[in-house]
Amino acid sequence: MSYALRDHTADVAVEATGETLDSVFGAVADGMAAAMAESTPADGDRFSLAITAEGREQLLFDYLDELIYERDIRGVLPVENRATVSAPSESEGAADGGGLISQTPVTRVLDENPGSSAGDETVPRDIVPSRRSVTPGDSETYSGVPGGR
């Protein structure tokens, strides 16, 4: 299982190879993380998610889409991804016309870029105080610091 970042006119492409579909999926996800950050902290927590789609290509698309979603809402960068891709069981396949499921435990790592400076203390960071308005009852919490970084 391996990936390489490839040239693309406007963006960056990920090429991934693996012995099995499982390892290819994991490698594509790892490549996507590599395209987003130069390096990652060594520790983190694993979490899992499940995706169902109507076909193999669509499953990969939806899987990556879900990882990006996790990144944005929880401030995590999924790395060291392991995917398990399975075809639906006979009965499910007959019932809904087919689907593929990817169960993916991924490492949760805080989305911090080690290359960024922590900020110079002399800089008036609070020149315009950030405003925060979270409706009581919202259960989600964000790891982002108000004001941006």
Next chain:
Amino acid sequence: MTTYDADGITLERVREYVWEIPREGDMRVPARVLASEELLDEISEDKTLQQLKNATHLPGVRNHAICMPDGHQGYGFPVGGVAGIDAEDGCISPGAIGYDINCGVRMMTTPLTYDDVRGREEELVDTLFANIPAGLGGGGVYEGSKADVEEILERGVEWALAEGFALPPDLDYCEDEGRRTDADPSRVSRKAKDRGRNQVGSLGSGNHFLEVQRVTDVYRDDVAREFGLEADRIVVLVHCGSRGLGHQVCTDYLREIEQTHAGMIDRLPDRELAAAPAGSQLAEDYYGAMCAAINFAWVNRQLVMHRAREVIAKLFDLDTGEMELLYDVAHNIGKKEVHEVDGEERELYVHRKGATRAFPAGRPELPAAYRDVGQPVIIPGSMGAGSYVLRGGANSMDVSFGSTAHGAGRLMSRTQAKQEFWGGDVRDDLRDHQQVYVKAESGATVAEEAPGVYKDVDEVVRVSDALGIGDRVARTFPVCNIKG
């Protein structure tokens, strides 16, 4: 007849800077490229021309599918592509609008001159960087609730004004006064809203940035005066879009179209052109969601600009009202507009992906202040090169559905740029040799965006001016740049 052969695709010269790929096979209309031969050499290097040809297969496409002078390969539809597609019997294609819905640029004028800023660049760039969120992931000027996101999607910059993030004239100098009334927030998924919630007022990553610039050249004195631009004047340019929210809207609808209109997609040469037929429920839903994402992006740029305005006011002891929005332009957008097709007025979904609306003087859509001179068009350049302010040219409605270019395309891929450059060196060189101060979240981003990785924007603007679709008004050069 003069022709240009580009690896299997032959273009016929219609007149200076206008090239046509004649209709053949399943092409519904011819394709046109607006470029000099020099630019055509660059455009023909990747799949841009094939993608442009593919776009002429979309049902209801009218007149021509058009490639702007800065066109390059995109996903399915070229970046720098414009297609006017019939809103009655055509279709709407999310891929022809782009993932970053309403990615765009705005420029704010200030009363400062370059002399006022010289010697204080480090302080300015550090303070802007500390106060304006940039980079991947979360954190914005405003961290809102679910209800806030709904309001932003519905009301656009009117929300920002009500919340104290705008001055009243800011609304006048934005397309549609900063509010797309066709927006339907109920058509935007929960996932998209979740992603938008903590990104309101943030630059993001990639080629997005905020730049303090000085005006270096003025080409049309009378128009520049109307725009408040003169040599040595300090201006602020903001380039960003709808962040994760817009990306999710595009993703959601591409997937839904794929599932609902598979038959139509099978008849297209590239599935990334996936489109919803005009009049279908999905077309209506996507249009409502896309317009809501447009509002979100306007609010995003507004909050970034307003924060910069407050920072500059404090540092230079100015009143915020002394800094005015010149104009806000979108360069990834789809809009219902009326254009002439075969001598008849038709309502079209005008898809502009990496292309900027450039309406000429006299158009009722323009704010009163610009109705006699034409719409300001802002074309950002790379860090070591200038940006341009144009005005919508007299020929734009006939030539390009009222559009012109949006910037310079990449010359070198991101991966290659990171091999060639080291962010720290690029930053030091810019400071020592060009007096440009750069501060970024990531050194890799500086390398990816190094001067030299982009094509020359001068030639793009020269061709736009010569075609009369976007006339050169002024050129600016960076002083400070912050990015993700």
